[in-house]
Amino acid sequence: MNTTHVYAGPSLSASAVRRLLPDAVVHPPVRHGDLTTSRVGTGDRVVILDGQFFQSASVRHKEICEVIARGAAVFGAASMGALRAAELAGHGMTGSGVVYRLYSSGLLERDDEVALLHTEPDAGSRALTVALISVRVLLRRLTRHRRITPEDEARLLAAAERLPFTARTWRGILQEAEGVSRAAADVVRKTVAGPSASWDIKTQDAHALLSRLAQASPRSAPRPAPVPTTVHVESWRRTADVESLSVLAAAQVYADDYPALHYRTVLQLISGRRDEDIRLLEQHAADAARRRGLLPDADPAASPLAYWLSDEETTGSRESAASSIARALVRSYRWTGGLAPLPALANAVRATPGAARLDELVKETDQLNAQLAERGYVLHRISRTALHRRCLQRWNTTSLVPALYDRGFTSLDDLDVRARRFAPHLGLADTPRLRLLKT
Numbered sequence: 001m002n003t004t005h006v007y008a009g010p011s012l013s014a015s016a017v018r019r020l021l022p023d024a025v026v027h028p029p030v031r032h033g034d035l036t037t038s039r040v041g042t043g044d045r046v047v048i049l050d051g052q053f054f055q056s057a058s059v060r061h062k063e064i065c066e067v068i069a070r071g072a073a074v075f076g077a078a079s080m081g082a083l084r085a086a087e088l089a090g091h092g093m094t095g096s097g098v099v100y101r102l103y104s105s106g107l108l109e110r111d112d113e114v115a116l117l118h119t120e121p122d123a124g125s126r127a128l129t130v131a132l133i134s135v136r137v138l139l140r141r142l143t144r145h146r147r148i149t150p151e152d153e154a155r156l157l158a159a160a161e162r163l164p165f166t167a168r169t170w171r172g173i174l175q176e177a178e179g180v181s182r183a184a185a186d187v188v189r190k191t192v193a194g195p196s197a198s199w200d201i202k203t204q205d206a207h208a209l210l211s212r213l214a215q216a217s218p219r220s221a222p223r224p225a226p227v228p229t230t231v232h233v234e235s236w237r238r239t240a241d242v243e244s245l246s247v248l249a250a251a252q253v254y255a256d257d258y259p260a261l262h263y264r265t266v267l268q269l270i271s272g273r274r275d276e277d278i279r280l281l282e283q284h285a286a287d288a289a290r291r292r293g294l295l296p297d298a299d300p301a302a303s304p305l306a307y308w309l310s311d312e313e314t315t316g317s318r319e320s321a322a323s324s325i326a327r328a329l330v331r332s333y334r335w336t337g338g339l340a341p342l343p344a345l346a347n348a349v350r351a352t353p354g355a356a357r358l359d360e361l362v363k364e365t366d367q368l369n370a371q372l373a374e375r376g377y378v379l380h381r382i383s384r385t386a387l388h389r390r391c392l393q394r395w396n397t398t399s400l401v402p403a404l405y406d407r408g409f410t411s412l413d414d415l416d417v418r419a420r421r422f423a424p425h426l427g428l429a430d431t432p433r434l435r436l437l438k439t
């Protein structure tokens with residue numbers, strides 16, 4: 001069954017969307033990553049009305065193009081939807097409404113024309129300020145109907161343009177404007193005191209689009225050519241499952257036996273084999289690397305992979321040399337575009353007996369962080385040095401870089417980003433030991 005997904009917030013409330021499209025799935029204003037993680041497919045309709053600009057990263061153009069490539073019909077109006085539709089009109093997105101036409105014609109160019117401050121989705125994404133485009137269109141209509149003069153229109157619009165979108169309210173505009181007649185101010189106050197549907201062009205555009213879609217039968221959109229894959233698009237796809245990646249990061253930080261699981265999993269990815277014997281996996285991985293020209297010499301010290309090994313690891317017996325080669329292959333292994341194989345590693349962790357404990361550990365960590373945040377202690381205040389010291393203590397080592405490689409972190413920066421949420425919890429005296437596999 002085809003589904004209509006509507007991303008709405010301050011332009012049109014969830015209840016208003018459901019009155020117009022009772023069967024629609026209503027989402028908060030769209031953010032970067034929302035479309036990538038959605039299950040939208042062929043025959044579905046996606047309606048973007050509102051999106052986040054300020055609170056989080058905005059939805060990317062290629063995210064929208066990817067959904068179109070899946071066979072969904074994507075519509076935009078009112079706010080973020082109108083802006084993105086104007087930018088992607090030649091790539092399959094359908095725009096609608098006055099705001100869309102102003103952008104697509106080039107009369108509007110700035111993103112901040114549609115920006116406003118609103119409450120969090122849990123509080124209904126209620127508008128706290130007014131968008132500049134809403135001010136612009138209303139003032140022009142009042143002038144055309146001769147309810148205010150062109151001079152008053154110009155003064156009020158200039159005042160609105162001087163205010164940042166985070167502080168642009170009708171009250172602030174009227175206070176900021178100089179020389180506006182009392183009659184014009186009274187007209188504006190009376191007009192905006194009514195429901196937004198009576199004066200706000202964003203609400204009106206949103207209402208008009210959904211009303212039109214309610215009368216139309218959903219049908220499959222023509223499938224365009226696949227979206228060219230870039231490193232960024234591939235990264236969005238592979239990091240879409242936030243919950244699993246959180247569990248993976250917890251395993252990398254806490255599980256005493258994660259390095260062994262990581263080592264085996266990556267050797268299996270390299271070799272394409274599922275052998276139980278670790279020595280066979282090492283040999284198969286080395287053979288695969290030689291076929292690809294990565295091991296021109298059997299001596300690990302003469303290989304490009306020597307970068308990933310310490311001096312001690314490049315010397316020793318023939319057997320230890322084979323293990324060193326395999327260790328370097330594991331540490332350096334990346335998927336296309338230089339991306340770490342996070343989804344495959346997350347799946348391996350999920351399949352272990354200790355995965356359930358990791359879920360609990362992530363919840364405990366987030367609860368602790370929330371309690372600390374209420375007291376004014378936020379994660380970004382934790383120094384890099386403190387995080388590294390706690391990881392060294394946890395991993396019982398004095399060499400951080402080799403240890404983080406063996407735990408699947410690709411660099412110190414990667415460790416700082418993905419392990420930071422666990423730093424306060426690592427500082428507790430009774431942090432539990434944890435094993436993924438049964439002993």
